[in-house]
Amino acid sequence: MGATMSIIIENGLIVTMDRDNRIIKGSVSIKDSEIVEIGEVEKGDFDKVIEAEGKIVMPGLVCAYTRPYKVLLKGASLKIEPPSDFTQILQRIWWPMDENLSNEDTYSATLATCVEFIKSGITFFGGSHSSQGSIGKSLDDVASAVEKSGLRAYIGFEASERNTHAEGARGMRENIRFLEKRNKKCLKEPRVRGMVCLSASFTSSDELLGHGKRVANRFDVPTVISAAEGAVDPYHNLKKFGKRTIERFRDVGFLSSNTVLSHCVHVNEDELSIIKKTGAKVAHSPMGDMLNALGVSPVLEMRDMGIPVGLGVDGSSYDGFENIRSFYLLHKLLKRDPRVISSFEALKMATIEGAKLYGVENKIGSIEPGKRADVIVLNPSRVPTPINQGNVLNHIVNTVLGNDVETVIVDGDIIMENRNIKTLDEKRAIERSKETAKKVWKDLNLQRGENY
Incomplete structure (x- = not known):
C-alpha cells in the first residue's frame, strides 16, 4: 500500500494534537500519504472529497500495547475453577x-x-504475540493479517522461559528471523515493523533479558516487556534476586529509551525514578488491569515526573474510546479528585504520547503538515448537545464511542469509509474468528492438569 491519491476532508472540526494544541474549523488536505495543509486549504482538484461538516477530524488513535490473540476469549464461559488471582489466571x-x-x-x-481496531479508530498498535506451541513463523501470520487490514503496527514474539530456557531461545529466534526478513524487504516506509518482546520478569532469566536487549540494539527497534503487572512479579524478583522488578531490569542493562514497560502496576517511587533516569517508557492498560483485578498503575505520578505514558488495551475491550474513558475515570476515582486529569491529557496518551513510546511521534500521533496521513473522522450525530472548539475534547473523552468512527485513513489510504472496511471482508473475518474461538474454548475446557 501507500497512497498516491489526493484527498481533502472539508469543513470539519480538526483536533490537531499538535504542539500548540490547536483546534481548528477547516479542512485537511492529503497527498502521497502525507498531510499537506490544515485549516484554510487552497481549492484544487482532489481525487477524493470527504465532507466533514458537523464532524470531528482527529489523528488516528495509538494503542501502545496489546496482545491480539486475546480477542479469542472475549465473552468466553470456561468450565474451569474460577481464578482468584493473577497467577491463577495465567495458569x-x-x-x-x-x-x-x-x-x-x-x-x-x-x-x-x-x-475491531479499525472500527474504533485505532490506526497504530504495538502488538506482543504469544503462541508457545507454534513459535516458528508465527509473526509472519500476525504481519500478514495486519498488512491485509491496512493498519500500522510494531509486532514481536513474546519470548518466555516459563517452561524451559530452550522455549525462550526459540522465541528470541523468531524475533530475529522476523526482523531479518523485514530488513531484506527493504521497504522505505513499511507499515508493519518488528520489535523484540518478552513475557515478564518472572518468566525471563537475566540471560534472556540481556539477549533481548542486544537483539533490539542490533536492529534498532523497541524492546517491550510486561513489567510488575501482578504482585507475583516483584515477589519473584525480591525472593530470587533481592531486588524489585525495575531495579533488576536496571542492573542487567535492560532499560533505555527504546524500552517499553507495559502495565507497571506494582512499582514504587524508587522504581519510577529509575524509569525516568533511564528514559524508559510505560504502556498503561487500565481496562486489562481492572479485568484481572491487578491494581492501578501510578500513571499520574509518572506524568508529573515526565515519564512518557501511552494507553494500551491488553485483553479487554478493543474500543479505543472506551479505553480512554476508562483511564480518565479510573484515575479520578483513585485520587477522589475530579481535577487530577483533563480531557486533553487523556487524549494525548491515546495519540501523540503513545506514538512517543515507539519513536514515531515525528510521523504520526497528530495532524500536522509533513506527517503521515493517519486520520479518522468521527460522526457523533447522536450527541444531544452542541460540539464546538471549546468542548470538543470533553465530548471525545466523555461521549464518543468507537461506533461514531465513520472514516479511517492510514498512510493516505482510506481503509474504512461510512463504517465499511475496504481492505478486507469484515463478515468473513468475524466468522473465521468465531470458528477459531470455538476450537480454543473447547481445548481449554477439555484440558486437565495440576493447575486446575
Whole structure:
C-alpha cells in the first residue's frame, strides 16, 4: 500500500494534537500519504472529497500495547475453577491457551483484532504475540493479517522461559528471523515493523533479558516487556534476586529509551525514578488491569515526573474510546479528585504520547503538515448537545464511542469509509474468528492438569 491519491476532508472540526494544541474549523488536505495543509486549504482538484461538516477530524488513535490473540476469549464461559488471582489466571487461562494456538489461529485472531481496531479508530498498535506451541513463523501470520487490514503496527514474539530456557531461545529466534526478513524487504516506509518482546520478569532469566536487549540494539527497534503487572512479579524478583522488578531490569542493562514497560502496576517511587533516569517508557492498560483485578498503575505520578505514558488495551475491550474513558475515570476515582486529569491529557496518551513510546511521534500521533496521513473522522450525530472548539475534547473523552468512527485513513489510504472496511471482508473475518474461538474454548475446557 501507500497512497498516491489526493484527498481533502472539508469543513470539519480538526483536533490537531499538535504542539500548540490547536483546534481548528477547516479542512485537511492529503497527498502521497502525507498531510499537506490544515485549516484554510487552497481549492484544487482532489481525487477524493470527504465532507466533514458537523464532524470531528482527529489523528488516528495509538494503542501502545496489546496482545491480539486475546480477542479469542472475549465473552468466553470456561468450565474451569474460577481464578482468584493473577497467577491463577495465567495458569488456568492464558498459558494453556497460547500453548495450543496454531499459526492459523494466530492469523484469525489478529485479523479480528484489526477489524475491531479499525472500527474504533485505532490506526497504530504495538502488538506482543504469544503462541508457545507454534513459535516458528508465527509473526509472519500476525504481519500478514495486519498488512491485509491496512493498519500500522510494531509486532514481536513474546519470548518466555516459563517452561524451559530452550522455549525462550526459540522465541528470541523468531524475533530475529522476523526482523531479518523485514530488513531484506527493504521497504522505505513499511507499515508493519518488528520489535523484540518478552513475557515478564518472572518468566525471563537475566540471560534472556540481556539477549533481548542486544537483539533490539542490533536492529534498532523497541524492546517491550510486561513489567510488575501482578504482585507475583516483584515477589519473584525480591525472593530470587533481592531486588524489585525495575531495579533488576536496571542492573542487567535492560532499560533505555527504546524500552517499553507495559502495565507497571506494582512499582514504587524508587522504581519510577529509575524509569525516568533511564528514559524508559510505560504502556498503561487500565481496562486489562481492572479485568484481572491487578491494581492501578501510578500513571499520574509518572506524568508529573515526565515519564512518557501511552494507553494500551491488553485483553479487554478493543474500543479505543472506551479505553480512554476508562483511564480518565479510573484515575479520578483513585485520587477522589475530579481535577487530577483533563480531557486533553487523556487524549494525548491515546495519540501523540503513545506514538512517543515507539519513536514515531515525528510521523504520526497528530495532524500536522509533513506527517503521515493517519486520520479518522468521527460522526457523533447522536450527541444531544452542541460540539464546538471549546468542548470538543470533553465530548471525545466523555461521549464518543468507537461506533461514531465513520472514516479511517492510514498512510493516505482510506481503509474504512461510512463504517465499511475496504481492505478486507469484515463478515468473513468475524466468522473465521468465531470458528477459531470455538476450537480454543473447547481445548481449554477439555484440558486437565495440576493447575486446575
